[in-house]
Amino acid sequence: MxxxxxxxxxxxxxxxxxxxxxxxxxxxxxxxxxxxxxxxxxxxxxxxxxxxxxxxxxxxxxxxxxxxxxxxxxxxxxxxxxxxxxxxxxxxxxxxxxxxxxxxxxxxxxxxxxxxxxxxxxxxxxxxxxxxxxxxxxxxxxxxxxxxxxxxxxxxxxxxxxxxxxxxxxLTISNEDTKVISHEQSSGKLDLKEAEVVVSAGRGMKGPENWGMVEDLANTLGAATACSKPVSDIGWRPHTEHVGQTGKAISPNLYIAIGISGAIQHLAGVNSSKTIVVINNDPEAPFFKSADYGVVGDAFEIIPALTQKIKALKG
Ligand SMILES: Cc1cc2nc3c(=O)[nH]c(=O)nc-3n(C[C@H](O)[C@H](O)[C@H](O)COP(=O)(O)OP(=O)(O)OC[C@H]3O[C@@H](n4cnc5c(N)ncnc54)[C@H](O)[C@@H]3O)c2cc1C
CATH class of the missing domain: 3.40.50.620 (HUPs)
Structure with missing residues (x-):
């Protein structure tokens, strides 16, 4: 059989x-x-x-x-x-x-x-x-x-x-009980759950106007973008990007967490990632305990520098 x-x-x-x-x-x-x-x-x-x-x-x-x-x-x-x-x-x-x-x-x-x-x-x-x-x-x-x-x-x-x-x-299966009322399309180019690389950011980014640099890094790496729950709750990013216990559970090969504290509810959705890189300006941020690599510093300096370095390596 x-x-x-x-x-x-x-x-x-x-x-x-x-x-x-x-x-x-x-x-x-x-x-x-x-x-x-x-x-x-x-x-x-x-x-x-x-x-x-x-x-x-x-x-x-x-x-x-x-x-x-x-x-x-x-x-x-x-x-x-x-x-x-x-x-x-x-x-x-x-x-x-x-x-x-x-x-x-x-x-x-x-x-x-x-x-x-x-x-x-x-x-x-x-x-x-x-x-x-x-x-x-x-x-x-x-x-x-x-x-x-x-x-x-x-x-x-x-x-x-x-x-x-x-x-x-x-086949002709009866599908009477499901009617699609509305459909929210993920804004990212890549399906978050399928992505091998994910660049994710949290409240440390201060506001939605600063997400350009997150997207630039993600595009450079061919990555999908994600975010913490409060970021989607306050409307900085769409709910389709929310990862964690109450969001999507993902397991990419590489998860880059920027300005995310690493609360247990966030970790629940991402700690199956094969490699975790944490960028946070607080050396005591709990996320560092789950990180394979950590960078202590200001995301606003590190993200553009990292993106530039990767672009140079690729170019
Ligand atoms: C029932 C329940 C379910 C939940 N489910 C989820 C869930 O599914 N997903 C989820 O994410 N959360 C979830 N939460 C919320 C969770 O507990 C945290 O509150 C949330 O994850 C925190 O989001 P954050 O890390 O973006 O924000 P914050 O906790 O505010 O952390 C911001 C981080 O950014 C850092 N930072 C600030 N400025 C900079 C800078 N310039 N450069 C670098 N770093 C900087 C700070 O040091 C800090 O560590 C849930 C909570 C509850 C009670």
């Missing part, structure tokens, strides 16, 4: 998280001598994009009724086609709301935020992130079927090209 994986797309275009989930499913399939079947809803991207990471089969669900996202309707659609005992999802906002619904429909175990290929397949046991990223645990599935969500940027995107095949599945 194939390993199934939900390949999330946004406006038809596969997300990096989809490639990571396919790579993860492929690692399980290799362990089991099995194949990978990817499932996607209304993609416009060619299936080749998924064959590249090891998907042997791609089932493209076509359903006009699923144009707007609804966790329930999407779970029903995936449930129609994903018949295997192991189903992999990326731990994106949408997919991590589909996965629990599907787990109920299939009466299967659900293990979220997994970090590595399972230690054991029968019973299924795997390392997962716990306590808002402050710790790990080893979770064991007690049902014969298991659904996992893969923590973003943890396993990585791994090329593993196979020659795959595609199947179109026309």
């Amino acid at each position: 194939a390993i199934f994986v939900y390949a999330e797309n946004i406006n038809g275009v596969y997300k990096k998280a989809a490639f990571e989930a396919v790579s993860y499913a492929k690692s399980i399939a290799d362990k089991m001598g099995d194949t990978v079947t990817a499932v996607s809803v209304n993609p416009t991207d060619a299936s080749d994009a998924l064959y590249k990471y090891g998907a042997n089969n791609v089932i493209n669900i076509k359903d006009e009724g699923l144009k707007n996202f609804s966790a329930k309707a999407y779970a029903q659609a995936v449930n129609e086609v994903a018949t295997g005992n192991i189903i992999v999802f990326p731990h994106t906002t949408d997919a991590s709301s589909i996965a629990p619904m599907l787990a109920i429909m299939k009466d299967s175990s659900l293990i979220t935020n997994v970090l590595e290929t399972p230690e054991n397949l029968s019973p299924f046991q795997v390392k997962r992130r716990a306590f808002s990223g402050k710790g790990f645990m080893h979770a064991k599935a007690d049902a014969p079927a298991v659904i996992v969500t893969v923590s973003q940027n943890a396993f990585g995107v791994k090329e593993n090209p196979v020659s795959g095949s595609e199947e179109i599945k026309n």
Whole structure:
């Protein structure tokens, strides 16, 4: 029985998280001598994009009724086609709301935020992130079927090209209970949760008029921008940039925190970042305790100097 994986797309275009989930499913399939079947809803991207990471089969669900996202309707659609005992999802906002619904429909175990290929397949046991990223645990599935969500940027995107095949599945799922009233588009050029580098700033920036230098640094690094909660609460930045316990949880390879004190609620959303660089003029700022690299100094001097240095190195 194939390993199934939900390949999330946004406006038809596969997300990096989809490639990571396919790579993860492929690692399980290799362990089991099995194949990978990817499932996607209304993609416009060619299936080749998924064959590249090891998907042997791609089932493209076509359903006009699923144009707007609804966790329930999407779970029903995936449930129609994903018949295997192991189903992999990326731990994106949408997919991590589909996965629990599907787990109920299939009466299967659900293990979220997994970090590595399972230690054991029968019973299924795997390392997962716990306590808002402050710790790990080893979770064991007690049902014969298991659904996992893969923590973003943890396993990585791994090329593993196979020659795959595609199947179109026309469905008409009822999606009556979801109506989109308004839609807030993230202002940044990059999806914050997918970004490998994030430049984030807090109240230490003093006001929205000073964000030009933060964006300049982010553009130079090809990074997404983020902010602390008070900054979005007072309207200096859009809510889509708010990271932390009550905002987005991210795990980029590099997180640069500028003028952010490092309160526990902020750390809860960013402490899974692989490398943390803190820039703060207070040497006692709590964030330094979680930093891999720290710069004590005035952000208004350091950011332009850092940007200039990186531009020079790149140029
Ligand atoms: C239930 C709950 C949930 C919460 N959820 C979140 C959340 O999800 N995300 C979140 O971020 N917060 C959250 N908070 C708020 C959190 O507790 C902190 O208040 C908040 O993170 C502080 O934001 P800040 O670091 O930007 O501001 P401040 O705490 O005001 O820190 C500003 C920092 O900038 C430094 N600074 C000042 N001037 C300069 C300069 N010129 N150069 C360099 N550094 C400078 C200061 O030394 C200071 O460390 C939550 C709080 C509660 C109670």
